Every structure is written in C-alpha cells, then in structure tokens.
Amino acid sequence: MSALITHSLVKRFGGVLATDRVSLTVEPGELHAIIGPNGAGKSTLIGQLAGEIASDSGSVRILGTDVTHMPTHKRAQLGLARTYQVTQLAKEFTALDNVLLAVNARAAHNFRFWSNAHHDTAAMQKAKAALATVGMSHLHHAEVGTLAHGEQRQLEIAMALATAPKLLLLDEPLAGMSQGESSGIIALLQSLKGRYPMLLVEHDMEAVFALADRVSVLVYGRIIATDTPDRIRENAEVRAAYLGEEV
Amino acid sequence: MTLQLALSQLLNGLQLGVLLFLLAAGLTLVFGIMSFVNLAHGSLYMLGAYFGAAAFAKTDSFLLAIIAAVVGAGLVGLLLDRFALTKLYARDHLDQVLATFGLILFFNELIRIIWGPASVFISAPKLLDGTIDIGGFTYPSYRLAIIAAGLAVALGLYLLIQKTRVGMLIRAGATHANMVAALGVNIKWLNTLVFALGAALAGLAGVMAGPIVSVQPGMGEPVLILTLVVIIIGGLGSIRGAFFAALLVGVVDTLGRAFMPTIMRSLLERSTADAAGPALASMLIYLFMAVVLAVKPQGLFPANVAAAR
Amino acid sequence: MNDTKPSMLWPVAIRWRAPRTVVAVTIIALLAVLPMIASALESSYYVSFSTRILIYALASIGLNFILGFGGMVSLGHAMYVLLGAYAVAIPSSHGVTSGFIHVALAVGVCVPLAAGLGAVALRTSGIAFIMITLAFAQMLYFGAVSLKDYGGDDGLTIPARSTLGGLDLATNTTLYYVAFVTVLVALYLSWRAVLSPFGLVLRASRSNPRRATALGHPIFRYQLAAYVASAVVCAIAGVLLANLTLFASPAYGAWTLSGELIVIVILGGLGTVFGPVVGAIILLALEETLPTLVEATLPDYKSNWMLLLGLFIFFVALLLKRGVFGSLPASARSERAEP
Numbered sequence: 019m020s021a022l023i024t025h026s027l028v029k030r031f032g033g034v035l036a037t038d039r040v041s042l043t044v045e046p047g048e049l050h051a052i053i054g055p056n057g058a059g060k061s062t063l064i065g066q067l068a069g070e071i072a073s074d075s076g077s078v079r080i081l082g083t084d085v086t087h088m089p090t091h092k093r094a095q096l097g098l099a100r101t102y103q104v105t106q107l108a109k110e111f112t113a114l115d116n117v118l119l120a121v122n123a124r125a126a127h128n129f130r131f132w133s134n135a136h137h138d139t140a141a142m143q144k145a146k147a148a149l150a151t152v153g154m155s156h157l158h159h160a161e162v163g164t165l166a167h168g169e170q171r172q173l174e175i176a177m178a179l180a181t182a183p184k185l186l187l188l189d190e191p192l193a194g195m196s197q198g199e200s201s202g203i204i205a206l207l208q209s210l211k212g213r214y215p216m217l218l219v220e221h222d223m224e225a226v227f228a229l230a231d232r233v234s235v236l237v238y239g240r241i242i243a244t245d246t247p248d249r250i251r252e253n254a255e256v257r258a259a260y261l262g263e264e265v
Numbered sequence: 266m267t268l269q270l271a272l273s274q275l276l277n278g279l280q281l282g283v284l285l286f287l288l289a290a291g292l293t294l295v296f297g298i299m300s301f302v303n304l305a306h307g308s309l310y311m312l313g314a315y316f317g318a319a320a321f322a323k324t325d326s327f328l329l330a331i332i333a334a335v336v337g338a339g340l341v342g343l344l345l346d347r348f349a350l351t352k353l354y355a356r357d358h359l360d361q362v363l364a365t366f367g368l369i370l371f372f373n374e375l376i377r378i379i380w381g382p383a384s385v386f387i388s389a390p391k392l393l394d395g396t397i398d399i400g401g402f403t404y405p406s407y408r409l410a411i412i413a414a415g416l417a418v419a420l421g422l423y424l425l426i427q428k429t430r431v432g433m434l435i436r437a438g439a440t441h442a443n444m445v446a447a448l449g450v451n452i453k454w455l456n457t458l459v460f461a462l463g464a465a466l467a468g469l470a471g472v473m474a475g476p477i478v479s480v481q482p483g484m485g486e487p488v489l490i491l492t493l494v495v496i497i498i499g500g501l502g503s504i505r506g507a508f509f510a511a512l513l514v515g516v517v518d519t520l521g522r523a524f525m526p527t528i529m530r531s532l533l534e535r536s537t538a539d540a541a542g543p544a545l546a547s548m549l550i551y552l553f554m555a556v557v558l559a560v561k562p563q564g565l566f567p568a569n570v571a572a573a574r
Numbered sequence: 575m576n577d578t579k580p581s582m583l584w585p586v587a588i589r590w591r592a593p594r595t596v597v598a599v600t601i602i603a604l605l606a607v608l609p610m611i612a613s614a615l616e617s618s619y620y621v622s623f624s625t626r627i628l629i630y631a632l633a634s635i636g637l638n639f640i641l642g643f644g645g646m647v648s649l650g651h652a653m654y655v656l657l658g659a660y661a662v663a664i665p666s667s668h669g670v671t672s673g674f675i676h677v678a679l680a681v682g683v684c685v686p687l688a689a690g691l692g693a694v695a696l697r698t699s700g701i702a703f704i705m706i707t708l709a710f711a712q713m714l715y716f717g718a719v720s721l722k723d724y725g726g727d728d729g730l731t732i733p734a735r736s737t738l739g740g741l742d743l744a745t746n747t748t749l750y751y752v753a754f755v756t757v758l759v760a761l762y763l764s765w766r767a768v769l770s771p772f773g774l775v776l777r778a779s780r781s782n783p784r785r786a787t788a789l790g791h792p793i794f795r796y797q798l799a800a801y802v803a804s805a806v807v808c809a810i811a812g813v814l815l816a817n818l819t820l821f822a823s824p825a826y827g828a829w830t831l832s833g834e835l836i837v838i839v840i841l842g843g844l845g846t847v848f849g850p851v852v853g854a855i856i857l858l859a860l861e862e863t864l865p866t867l868v869e870a871t872l873p874d875y876k877s878n879w880m881l882l883l884g885l886f887i888f889f890v891a892l893l894l895k896r897g898v899f900g901s902l903p904a905s906a907r908s909e910r911a912e913p
Contacts (some may be wrong), residue, residue, distance in 0.1 A: 068788065070784075070788075089787075090787050090788055091787045091788075091789075091790050091791060091792050091793075092790075094787075094788060094789055094790030095790045099789075100788060102788075106782055106784055106785040106788070107782060107785060108777070108778050108781035108782045108785060108786075109781060109782070110777075110781050111777070111778070111781060115774065118774065119774055119775070119778050119786065119789060119791075120789050122771055122774060122775070122791075123789040123790035123791050124790065125771070128771040128772055128774070128775045128791070128796070129772055129796075129799070130770055130771045130772055131763075131766065131767045131770045131772045131773075132766055132767075132770060133585070133770060133771075134580065134585040134586060134766075134769045134770065135769060135770055135771045135773070135774045136769075137580070138771070177789065181789060181790065296701050300700075300701065302701050302704060302705075349888075352892060353891070353892065358647055358700060358701060358704060359641070359647050359836070359840070359844075360840075360891045360892070361891075362647060362649060362704060362833075362836065363833075363836060363837060363840055363887060363888075363890065363891035364887070364888050364891035364892060366833040366836070366837075366887060367883075367884045367885065367886070367887030367888030367889075367890075367891060368884065368888055369884070370880050370881070370883055370884030370887065371881055371884030371885055371888065372884075373880070373884075374878045374880045374881035374884060375881060377877075377878055378875060378878050378881070486829070490708060490709060490712045490829070493705040493708060493709060494705075494709050496705065497698075497702060497705055497706060497709065501701060501702060539722075543720045543722075544716070544717055544720035544721070547716035547717075547719070547720060548713045548716055548717055548720075551709050551710060551712065551713035551716075552713070554706070554709055555691075555694050555710075558694050558695075558697060558698065558706065559694055559697070562697040562698050562702075563698075
C-alpha cells in the first residue's frame with residue numbers, strides 16, 4: 019500500500035491555477051523529491067497534502083485512508099508529520115518542550131491536569147531520544163528563540179520523528195542554511211532513508227540528487243515529469259523549464 | 266399593528282443602520298488593514314457629537330456643526346494616530362485592547378471636565394424640523410435626512426474605494442498589507458489616512474445622531490459594541506460587509522425592540538411574555554450574531570484571503 | 575534555604591531564594607494575618623477592602639488561565655462574575671440562603687453557558703474573538719437589565735449572606751478567610767494545570783496554534799475546556815462578590831469590569847501564576863488612593879480622577895512588557911549567569 023496517493027489535485031486562487039491535476043505517490047520506504055522553479059506551487063501542494071489548504075477537486079489518500087476532507091490534526095493522528103519551509107515552533111518553549119509536545123500528540127488525550135508534564139518518564143524518554151537522533155541532546159533546555167536557524171530546522175525534524183510518523187512531509191528543510199548546516203541535515207535525512215516514506219520538497223539540487231529515489235518536477239502547478247534522479251537530469255523538458263538554472 | 270407603525274419602525278431601523286455603517290466602515294478598515302483593535306472608536310463618535318454641539322451652541326448653524334464634528338474628530342484621529350498609537354500597531358491585540366480601553370476612560374473623563382456630566386443639547390436644523398408626508402404616511406424629516414445623508418456617504422465611500430488610486434491601495438491593504446508595504450507605498454501614511462478617515466466618519470455619525478440621542482459622556486460605548494457586532498457579522502475588513510450588516514443589524518434591532526414584546530404576547534402567556542419580551546429584544550441582535558458565527562465564522566461578506574489575523 | 579524538590583505537593587522545585595518566590599510568599603503571609611492587623615488597628619474597613627481585592631484577584635486568576643497561558647483575549651469575562659452574583663441574589667430573594675446551593679447554581683449554569691458561548695466564540699480568533707466575547711457579555715448584561723422581577727437596571731439587594739454549613743459569612747473576617755482560601759486553592763490548581771500535559775497543549779495553542787494542530791492536537795477542545803474552567807472561577811468570584819456587597823447588579827457584568835480584569839492580569843504579569851494577585855492589589859489600591867490624591871491637589875477635579883486611571887492604563891499597555899510581578903526574576907541571583 020502506498021504511503022501517499024494524490025489523484026488529480028486542483029487548486030485555484032482567483033484566476034491563478036496553483037495546482038493543476040497533480041497525481042503522485044509515495045511508496046513505502048522511498049524518498050520522493052519534488053523540485054520546480056520558484057512559483058511552481060510547491061507550498062500550495064504541501065498545504066493540500068497537510069490539510070491546511072482545501073483542494074478544489076481531486077483526492078489525497080494517506081496509508082489507504084481518504085483524507086481529502088480531513089482536518090490537519092486528524093491527518094497527523096493518522097501518521098502524517100511535516101516540517102515547514104518557514105520554521106513553525108513554539109518560540110517561548112524550550113527545545114525539549116517542543117518535542118515533548120510532539121510526543122504527547124500521540125497520546126490518546128492530554129486532559130491530564132495534575133501531574134507535571136516533565137514527570138512523564140516515558141514521554142520524556144521519547145522526546146530526548148528524538149533530540150538525540152538529530153544531534154541536539156546538548157540543547158534540551160535552550161529556548162527556541164536562542165537557537166540558530168539550522169538548529170531550529172533540526173528541531174522541526176526531531177518533532178516530526180517524535181510523533182512516530184508513518185509519512186514525512188518535508189517542506190524545504192534546507193531553506194536558509196549555510197553549507198555546513200546543510201550537510202548535517204543531508205546526512206540526517208540520509209540516515210532516515212528507508213525507515214520512513216518521505217516526500218521532500220527542495221530547491222537544493224545537490225541534496226535532491228543525493229537523497230531521492232524518485233524525483234517529480236512541478237512547473238506552473240503541473241507535474242511535467244516523474245522519474246529517477248538520473249533520468250530527470252537528462253529530461254529535455256525539465257532542462258527547458260529550468261532555463262539557465264542548475265540541474 | 267398599522268402600516269404607519271411598521272413602516273416608520275422599518276425606517277428607524279434603516280436610520281440606525283446608516284449611522285452604524287458610518288461607524289463600522291472606518292472601524293472595519295482599521296481592523297482589517299492595520300489589524301488594530303480600536304476600542305476608542307466610540308470616543309471619536311462622542312467627540313464628534315460634542316464638537317458639533319459646541320459649534321451649534323456658538324453659531325446656531327447645523328452645517329457648521331457638521332463641519333466642526335467631521336474636521337474635529339478627524340483631527341483628533343490624526344493626532345492620536347501620529348502621537349499615541351503608532352507604537353501600538355505592531356503590538357499584541359491584547360496591548361491594543363488595554364491601551365484603547367485606557368483611552369476610553371480618558372476621553373470620557375475629559376469630556377466630563379470640559380462640558381460637565383450632564384447631557385448637552387443640539388437640535389436638528391430648522392429646515393428638517395418637521396415631518397414629511399407621503400400619501401398619508403408621516404415620518405420625521407430629520408431621520409429621513411439621516412438615511413439620505415448616510416446613503417450618500419456610502420456611495421461616496423464606494424466610489425472612493427473602488428474608483429480611485431487611494432481606494433485601490435486601501436483595498437489592497439485590507440487583504441495584503443505586507444504586499445502593499447513591499448510595493449513601496451508609504452504604509453504609515455496609508456494607515457494615518459485610514460485612521461483619520463474612520464475618525465471623521467465616526468464624528469459625522471456622532472453629530473448626526475446628536476439631535477436624536479442623548480449627547481453625554483459614555484455615549485460612545487453602547488454604540489461601539491453594536492458596531493463591533495456589525496463588523497463581525499459583515500466580516501473584518503469588508504466595507505461591503507459593513508454596509509449590509511449595518512442595515513441588517515439596524516433593522517433587526519429596531520424591529521425586534523418594537524415588536525418582540527407583541528410577538529411574545531401572542532406566543533406565550535402574559536406574565537412570561539412581559540418578562541421575556543424586552544429581554545429577548547435586547548439580546549436579539551447578539552443571538553443573531555451567534556447564529557451567523559456558528560454558520561459562517563468569517564462573516565457574511567468576508568474580505569477575501571488573509572485578512573483575519 | 576535550599577530548593578525544595580518536586581513531590582506530591584509541589585509540581586516543580588521551589589526556589590525559595592528567587593525574588594518571585596520571596597514576594598509571593600510574603601504577600602500570602604501578609605494576607606493571612608491581615609484581619610488580625612486590621613483589628614489591632616481597629617479598622618474593619620480594610621478587611622472589606624481586602625476581601626474585594628481577593629475577589630478581583632480570584633476572577634483575574636480565572637481570566638489569566640486563558641489569557642496569560644492560552645492567549646485567548648476575552649473582553650467579556652465579567653459576565654460570569656455577573657452570573658455568580660445573581661446565582662446568590664435570585665435564590666436569596668426567594669428565601670434560599672444556602673451557600674452550597676448558590677455555588678452549585680452558579681457552577682451549574684456557568685458550565686453549559688460558557689461551553690456554548692465559548693464553542694461559538696472559539697470558531698474565530700484574534701480580533702474577532704475579542705469582539706465576540708465583548709458582544710456576548712453585553713448580551714448577558716442586557717439580559718440582567720431585563721430581569722424586572724429581580725431589580726432590573728437597579729440591581730437586587732441581598733438580605734443576608736450565604737450560609738455555608740458552620741461558617742458564618744455574616745462576619746466580615748470569616749468571609750475574608752473564605753475568599754483567601756479560595757484564592758489559594760485557585761492559585762494551586764492553576765499552577766498544577768499550567769505545568770501539566772493539558773497546560774503544555776494550552777500554552778502551545780497560544781505560542782503556535784498552527785504547529786500544535788499540525789502535530790495532531792485538537793486544540794479546540796483544550797481551549798474550550800480552559801475557557802469553561804476560567805468562567806467557573808469567575809462565577810465563584812461573583813458568588814463571593816455578591817456576599818461581600820449584599821448586592822447584585824447588571825453593572826457586575828459591564829465591559830468596564832472585564833477591562834479591569836484584563837488590566838489586573840497584565841499589571842501582574844502575563845504568563846505568571848501569581849501575577850493576578852499582585853495586579854489586583856495594585857489596581858484596587860490605585861483606585862482607592864487616586865481620588866484622595868486628586869482631591870488633595872486639585873479639589874475642583876476630584877470626581878474626574880478616572881482621567882488619571884485611563885492614562886495609567888494606557889501607559890501600562892504601552893510600556894509594561896512583563897508586568898510588575900513578571901519582571902521579577904524567577905531564579906535566585908546565584909543561579910543567574912553573571913553579566
């Protein structure tokens with residue numbers, strides 16, 4: 019069963035066709051990357067997959083369940099985890115609390131008013147483990163506002179992992195990163211490959227070709243090609259679409 | 266229930282609606298463009314009434330009263346924006362609520378100091394002092410004039426917003442404030458303009474209401490809350506929404522107050538009706554708002570896209 | 575005195591030497607012995623005045639839970655105080671004086687009402703939410719005004735204080751201590767709740783609701799639950815207020831009271847548990863002393879002292895970022911990094 023299937027997704031904003039009959043899949047264990055020039059509609063697509071934007075038509079299935087009309091939090095409960103292009107963290111919280119929030123999202127409910135959230139040893143273990151996976155064990159008690167940009171992006175990934183996801187949606191995780199920070203994240207994603215089905219939206223071509231099993235190219239809201247990284251590199255239409263940009 | 270009664274109450278509702286529109290138009294723009302919660306908008310309405318009354322007392326001319334109210338309130342709005350409020354535009358809504366709450370207390374007290382706690386007097390212009398008679402149906406000329414004036418202003422606003430460059434900037438600012446700033450438009454100037462315009466409209470509403478309401482300290486707050494209801498129902502940042510919602514609210518509130526007791530009496534037994542009637546009448550408009558919200562949380566005519574912050 | 579480790583009683587380590595702890599403990603201690611000091615000074619007025627402070631503090635503690643921690647700016651919470659007051663006044667006018675019935679009625683009406691109003695209001699956020707809570711409060715205010723059989727606009731006097739088992743609330747000191755204990759309980763419960771998993775989600779829904787939702791939290795439920803809880807606290811404050819003044823009036827639900835509660839929360843410090851107590855003390859003390867001050871310096875304007883209050887509130891909003899209590903450090907000097 020595919021982790022993700024979209025069928026002919028369409029989204030219009032006024033007169034602009036932002037998503038033009040997008041159909042794609044993410045198979046178990048694969049890393050499927052989406053690339054495309056600026057303005058191609060990548061964020062709009064992610065928004066529809068995550069449930070923050072309502073599609074005009076088409077469908078989305080996650081792990082076999084039709085989620086097209088499901089609100090975001092329900093999709094998350096099905097196993098969808100995402101990171102944002104513009105970091106979305108609880109800025110007043112510490113790094114650990116952000117990850118703890120993610121861990122607790124998998125609990126049946128959080129209507130516990132009496133005990134201290136930090137005394138839930140099982141949850142704290144999971145949170146610390148997730149932070150360890152991204153190499154941030156030394157930053158547990160750092161307030162998010164004090165973290166470097168790269169560290170914030172790592173934290174987002176830790177939060178995604180902490181929810182024991184069944185499908186990862188990564189929206190430009192390398193955005194705004196320095197060379198050093200980037201290689202760290204690429205290594206991290208490399209280590210996660212195969213363990214989780216991942217849909218990766220990225221601009222950074224080096225990362226895409228190092229990580230992806232399959233690449234789809236999004237231009238003006240439409241997928242013009244889906245293939246292995248090497249064949250995409252050779253694809254004439256793709257090269258034309260990028261006109262002068264590095265492929 | 267006679268036709269005379271029904272029609273005159275309907276017109277009363279429209280008259281209230283038109284005044285509410287003058288207040289709501291400015292306020293919804295301030296909410297929508299600047300994302301600024303201005304609770305002191307009612308104070309500007311009050312100031313308009315007082316400026317008008319003061320000018321009227323000195324010159325006996327209603328026309329001068331209107332000018333004094335509009336210019337005076339607009340000026341106060343301009344000064345408030347420039348000197349008191351600019352720092353607040355970037356702040357939390359909570360801080361804005363608190364600050365403008367403080368301003369309400371300040372202005373109410375200021376008015377009391379200058380003009381005393383008792384209500385002041387302003388009368389309708391002599392020209393409109395009587396009633397109009399249309400085939401047996403009579404209605405106070407002044408109230409009819411308010412409706413006419415209000416609709417004229419609404420038309421003028423429509424033309425301003427839809428047909429001028431400034432209006433286009435205001436419309437763009439209502440839905441995409443960041444974009445407008447990024448395009449190089451002096452957003453501060455636009456904000457000041459919007460704020461002062463809203464203040465002037467509030468002042469106009471105040472002076473027009475002067476002859477038919479009690480001009481006294483604290484007169485702004487009940488009207489403010491009704492205005493907020495209008496904006497909620499109409500949709501934040503939407504002048505069109507404000508227009509239709511204002512007329513709707515004005516009519517529903519007026520007709521409700523006039524006829525709810527009677528309706529109750531025909532449905533329930535006397536004593537319950539006499540208790541429930543007035544209660545339901547005054548709560549009616551809020552229940553109506555709750556129903557609208559339950560169905561359409563962004564209001565009936567939301568200004569599109571990312572206005573609701 | 576060293577830190578006390580977390581235990582059954584304390585959800586976190588108590589840092590006894592932190593300025594915040596010192597101030598909070600001092601204030602609590604002073605409030606505990608206040609009636610004795612007042613009787614020594616032969617001034618019973620201060621007992622009533624302090625009871626009033628405690629009642630406002632209680633209502634503000636309720637509001638602070640959703641405002642300071644949940645980020646929900648409710649400009650209408652006074653309506654629940656109003657509810658609590660009439661939950662005493664109306665039964666009393668029919669001869670029902672049991673305090674237990676009064677509280678049960680207050681809570682019993684408050685929960686479904688707050689759940690209903692909250693469910694509608696929480697469909698919006700930001701400016702719309704603020705305005706809707708204000709509008710709902712107006713609705714209840716008019717509802718109270720229309721209660722012609724129960725005083726209407728003039729309000730309803732209450733013949734006697736509620737009877738609470740063996741406690742004789744007619745004695746001012748007893749009422750004071752009932753209010754005092756209620757405040758302590760409210761402080762303790764909100765402290766635990768803020769640190770709990772529930773509190774984590776609530777605080778996250780303020781800090782970044784989009785993120786909390788994307789993780790899978792159905793934040794609406796938590797916000798609504800917090801809203802109802804805070805309303806109940808305000809209703810209980812209303813019950814106490816009616817007992818203190820032996821009066822219930824629509825004015826208890828006026829938006830100006832809602833505004834005062836917000837002032838108190840911010841004055842004390844958003845995001846602190848004890849802040850509302852500090853804020854209540856400061857605001858009510860100010861409202862007591864300003865008129866006297868103005869009368870002494872500008873006697874012609876003695877009835878216009880609220881002008882100064884308005885300016886005070888304006889500048890608090892503009893300048894006071896973290897409140898009076900919130901500006902105190904939460905750790906002892908030796909724990910803070912030296913500059």
